[in-house]
Amino acid sequence: MKPLNRLQMAWRVGQDIEDGMVVNLGLGMPVGVSDYVPQDFDVVVQSENGIIGVGPLASANAADSDLVDAGSRKVTLRAGATIIDSAASFAMIRGGHIDVTILGAFEVASNGDLANWDNRIPDKGPLVGGAMDLAASAQAVWVMMEHNTRKGGPRLLEACTLPLTAVRCVKRVYTDIAVLSVMPQGFLVHEILPGISRVELQRRTGAPLAFAPDCKDLITPDIALPEA
Amino acid sequence: MKPLNRLQMAWRVGQDIEDGMVVNLGLGMPVGVSDYVPQDFDVVVQSENGIIGVGPLASANAADSDLVDAGSRKVTLRAGATIIDSAASFAMIRGGHIDVTILGAFEVASNGDLANWDNRIPDKGPLVGGAMDLAASAQAVWVMMEHNTRKGGPRLLEACTLPLTAVRCVKRVYTDIAVLSVMPQGFLVHEILPGISRVELQRRTGAPLAFAPDCKDLITPDIALPEA
Amino acid sequence: MAIEKRRATAAEAVAGIGDGATVMLSGFAGAGFANQLVAALLDLGPRNLTLVVNSATHRLSNTHELIAAGMVRKVICSAARGHDKSALSAFEVLYKEGKIELEVLPQGTFVESIRAAGAGIPAYFTPTAFGTDLAAGKEVRNFDGRDYVLEKSIPGDAALIRADVADRWGNLTFHHAQMNFGPAMATASKLVVAEVRAFSDTPIPPEQVMLSGVFVDRIFVAGA
Amino acid sequence: MAIEKRRATAAEAVAGIGDGATVMLSGFAGAGFANQLVAALLDLGPRNLTLVVNSATHRLSNTHELIAAGMVRKVICSAARGHDKSALSAFEVLYKEGKIELEVLPQGTFVESIRAAGAGIPAYFTPTAFGTDLAAGKEVRNFDGRDYVLEKSIPGDAALIRADVADRWGNLTFHHAQMNFGPAMATASKLVVAEVRAFSDTPIPPEQVMLSGVFVDRIFVAGA
Numbered sequence: 083m084k085p086l087n088r089l090q091m092a093w094r095v096g097q098d099i100e101d102g103m104v105v106n107l108g109l110g111m112p113v114g115v116s117d118y119v120p121q122d123f124d125v126v127v128q129s130e131n132g133i134i135g136v137g138p139l140a141s142a143n144a145a146d147s148d149l150v151d152a153g154s155r156k157v158t159l160r161a162g163a164t165i166i167d168s169a170a171s172f173a174m175i176r177g178g179h180i181d182v183t184i185l186g187a188f189e190v191a192s193n194g195d196l197a198n199w200d201n202r203i204p205d206k207g208p209l210v211g212g213a214m215d216l217a218a219s220a221q222a223v224w225v226m227m228e229h230n231t232r233k234g235g236p237r238l239l240e241a242c243t244l245p246l247t248a249v250r251c252v253k254r255v256y257t258d259i260a261v262l263s264v265m266p267q268g269f270l271v272h273e274i275l276p277g278i279s280r281v282e283l284q285r286r287t288g289a290p291l292a293f294a295p296d297c298k299d300l301i302t303p304d305i306a307l308p309e310a
Numbered sequence: 311m312k313p314l315n316r317l318q319m320a321w322r323v324g325q326d327i328e329d330g331m332v333v334n335l336g337l338g339m340p341v342g343v344s345d346y347v348p349q350d351f352d353v354v355v356q357s358e359n360g361i362i363g364v365g366p367l368a369s370a371n372a373a374d375s376d377l378v379d380a381g382s383r384k385v386t387l388r389a390g391a392t393i394i395d396s397a398a399s400f401a402m403i404r405g406g407h408i409d410v411t412i413l414g415a416f417e418v419a420s421n422g423d424l425a426n427w428d429n430r431i432p433d434k435g436p437l438v439g440g441a442m443d444l445a446a447s448a449q450a451v452w453v454m455m456e457h458n459t460r461k462g463g464p465r466l467l468e469a470c471t472l473p474l475t476a477v478r479c480v481k482r483v484y485t486d487i488a489v490l491s492v493m494p495q496g497f498l499v500h501e502i503l504p505g506i507s508r509v510e511l512q513r514r515t516g517a518p519l520a521f522a523p524d525c526k527d528l529i530t531p532d533i534a535l536p537e538a
Numbered sequence: 539m540a541i542e543k544r545r546a547t548a549a550e551a552v553a554g555i556g557d558g559a560t561v562m563l564s565g566f567a568g569a570g571f572a573n574q575l576v577a578a579l580l581d582l583g584p585r586n587l588t589l590v591v592n593s594a595t596h597r598l599s600n601t602h603e604l605i606a607a608g609m610v611r612k613v614i615c616s617a618a619r620g621h622d623k624s625a626l627s628a629f630e631v632l633y634k635e636g637k638i639e640l641e642v643l644p645q646g647t648f649v650e651s652i653r654a655a656g657a658g659i660p661a662y663f664t665p666t667a668f669g670t671d672l673a674a675g676k677e678v679r680n681f682d683g684r685d686y687v688l689e690k691s692i693p694g695d696a697a698l699i700r701a702d703v704a705d706r707w708g709n710l711t712f713h714h715a716q717m718n719f720g721p722a723m724a725t726a727s728k729l730v731v732a733e734v735r736a737f738s739d740t741p742i743p744p745e746q747v748m749l750s751g752v753f754v755d756r757i758f759v760a761g762a
Numbered sequence: 763m764a765i766e767k768r769r770a771t772a773a774e775a776v777a778g779i780g781d782g783a784t785v786m787l788s789g790f791a792g793a794g795f796a797n798q799l800v801a802a803l804l805d806l807g808p809r810n811l812t813l814v815v816n817s818a819t820h821r822l823s824n825t826h827e828l829i830a831a832g833m834v835r836k837v838i839c840s841a842a843r844g845h846d847k848s849a850l851s852a853f854e855v856l857y858k859e860g861k862i863e864l865e866v867l868p869q870g871t872f873v874e875s876i877r878a879a880g881a882g883i884p885a886y887f888t889p890t891a892f893g894t895d896l897a898a899g900k901e902v903r904n905f906d907g908r909d910y911v912l913e914k915s916i917p918g919d920a921a922l923i924r925a926d927v928a929d930r931w932g933n934l935t936f937h938h939a940q941m942n943f944g945p946a947m948a949t950a951s952k953l954v955v956a957e958v959r960a961f962s963d964t965p966i967p968p969e970q971v972m973l974s975g976v977f978v979d980r981i982f983v984a985g986a
Contacts, residue, residue, distance in 0.1 A: 102541055104752050124541040126752060131790050131939050134750045147792055148938040154791040162707035164747035165938055169877040169946040172870030176658030176890060177725055179752055207842025207857050208866050215870030218889045219658050249893035330765055332976050352765040354976060359566050359715050362974045375568055376714040382567040390931035392971035393714055397653040397722040400646030404882030405949055407976055435618025435633050436642050443646030446665045447882050477669035660905035662886035681884035
């Protein structure tokens with residue numbers, strides 16, 4: 083079975099969003115999660131630029147350059163939304179009022195350390211944005227990322243090699259081949275893509291894995307990526 | 311000539327309010343100052359419960375129990391007013407955005423120390439309210455008080471005897487018999503009630519006085535106190 | 539599956555506030571007291587409460603009834619007595635007898651410490667109270683030539699606040715100076731209950747919301 | 763004698779911002795850039811500026827023109843590069859050559875430090891960045907079992923912010939996410955200039971004001 087594509091990964095994360103949650107979705111893959119939250123759920127999507135209740139993307143003729151999310155996407159407001167300033171938005175984040183933030187990452191360590199920002203691009207300045215605040219203070223940090231780097235190296239490690247975003251913060255990791263949680267003892271696998279053995283998964287992971295007693299297949303619907 | 315009554319003191323302070331100022335008026339005598347600010351001045355009266363632009367007292371039939379100032383007086387809003395929450399109101403105060411706060415006091419020291427709260431009333435708990443924030447952070451602190459205690463003792467002292475509200479904060483003092491400023495060297499007298507000699511004023515003051523080269527008579531209109 | 543934050547009665551709205559809880563009560567200068575919720579808390583009767591309330595004694599609040607009922611171990615406030623010279627309040631009687639703990643803070647420190655708790659800030663430096671009795675025993679530090687006092691945040695277990703209109707997301711509007719401590723207290727407390735004048739069946743327009751429903755757990759529609 | 767905060771031109775609105783000033787610029791994610799004021803600042807040409815701006819490079823702002831003109835000594839931001847992989851920005855060229863100073867802060871720390879300056883708080887503890895490179899050299903303290911970093915406030919000499927409507931008191935409304943850093947920057951700076959879409963001859967109703975005119979010194983009506 084093929085590894086999940088990014089929409090299937092978003093679908094899988096979406097299954098774990100609960101009604102009434104306040105969520106913050108990072109740039110890139112995570113923003114796609116909102117497409118897979120049941121329509122009748124009252125999920126509040128917080129964007130760190132101050133939108134409390136981000137709705138779907140705006141249609142071309144309804145787009146308003148002042149109604150953007152933190153990723154500069156032109157969005158709409160959901161019913162019940164409001165907008166606050168950045169100081170209030172980060173007070174909300176830092177104060178622990180976000181139930182879950184879903185972030186992309188380069189590396190996650192088995193103690194929950196997260197590395198998802200980089201200041202090592204040659205000649206380019208660092209970019210951190212709001213990730214450190216979100217990672218440090220959301221009630222739960224869920225990471226969505228490919229299980230391995232393009233060169234095949236592990237992203238799940240005993241200790242991060244890249245600059246940290248926050249320490250001991252990650253609770254769950256959703257990859258293209260597995261769903262794991264970060265426990266006091268390290269990574270615990272809950273779901274594995276059919277066709278990948280526990281041995282193979284361990285081989286592709288840079289830290290020891292434990293397997294949940296109810297560890298099961300990672301199954302998603304077929305969701306095609308849009309044409310490039 | 312009789313010492314100024316509290317309305318004449320308020321009138322005298324009102325003469326020093328400038329157009330465009332943001333002012334906070336303490337409970338008691340200071341709130342009366344707003345009656346003596348020229349009507350065509352755009353003075354913003356800030357009340358620490360969050361009203362930015364307090365207007366005159368509300369008439370009985372327009373009174374709204376939610377539209378009160380920090381002294382529980384039912385007030386109106388001036389044109390251009392807005393209302394903020396207490397955290398924002400004290401952020402405004404602490405951040406130095408109040409041009410002048412006019413406070414009552416028990417004692418003022420020649421270094422500008424202010425004592426205007428008391429936790430020594432027998433059997434009663436202390437009450438401090440917002441005075442410490444205002445005294446510490448307004449751009450200018452002006453005090454309105456009787457020059458002497460009921461027993462005739464001085465309120466202007468070399469060092470306060472009562473618990474301090476803030477250190478080295480008072481810029482000007484308006485009493486019923488004099489107008490003084492607090493200079494690095496101590497009290498400097500600008501105006502004295504006609505009939506009171508410099509010697510007499512010094513006798514009624516607990517710290518050395520200097521007299522401004524242009525020291526002049528403290529003259530106000532006759533303003534009768536309302537019938538008790 | 540729609541969010542429903544309304545509770546039919548004030549008793550349901552305050553249910554679960556237990557012994558030893560730190561309870562924040564909004565209200566100042568006669569505006570913004572959630573008196574029906576406070577009355578329900580009195581009926582519920584938890585003990586050993588810490589109240590975080592601007593005034594221990596304001597005559598238009600019924601905070602003093604909680605105190606008189608012996609439910610309160612400690613009060614954190616900026617005013618431990620009223621301005622009037624009337625008979626001793628319930629607080630003052632217990633205070634005189636040494637039977638209630640008191641922490642007095644400057645009002646700006648009181649509310650900033652509440653705001654800090656809601657904003658994830660455990661401590662901050664303020665110029666307020668430097669050199670006064672209220673800074674006794676507190677850490678002091680000089681920044682750029684000025685002296686400051688280190689103050690700690692004040693988190694709450696529950697907040698009972700008064701607002702004007704709520705919608706089903708818990709978004710609130712406030713009427714004039716009713717707002718006062720409500721928004722800060724709502725951010726600082728685990729369980730936030732709002733007593734409101736009216737409920738709106740349609741969402742409060744985004745630009746009219748004064749406190750996001752993210753901070754509000756339960757609504758009790760008390761009327762005017 | 764009525765207050766008149768309007769200035770007829772953007773040049774008059776930014777007049778007086780001098781060499782060495784710390785200038786705050788609002789705007790994030792494409793919304794809320796005061797680009798006409800920034801253009802006027804470019805014309806004015808002060809040197810050795812410190813810019814406090816979320817992004818040193820956002821393609822919808824003209825911050826980079828100030829940098830390219832050699833007017834900027836230091837940038838305090840949360841993003842020193844854009845998300846795209848295009849050619850190096852003016853900032854990046856100077857940064858690579860070591861000709862511009864950079865202070866990168868987490869966005870929440872960036873804005874809380876600005877808010878702190880406006881609120882009279884010289885320093886505060888935050889959990890953000892603990893254990894990361896951005897906390898290097900900063901004081902760390904544990905409160906109740908959790909580790910925090912001490913961060914200092916960021917005051918400004920001038921703030922150039924974008925808003926929607928102003929009245930003659932300087933009260934402002936903001937349109938949607940245009941608000942972002944504007945209110946905090948306005949509280950933190952000595953000279954606050956707002957570029958607005960429209961001016962209201964009548965006062966903005968009290969409950970619609972999003973930033974009190976107390977914080978705003980000058981208004982430039984720029985249109986949409």
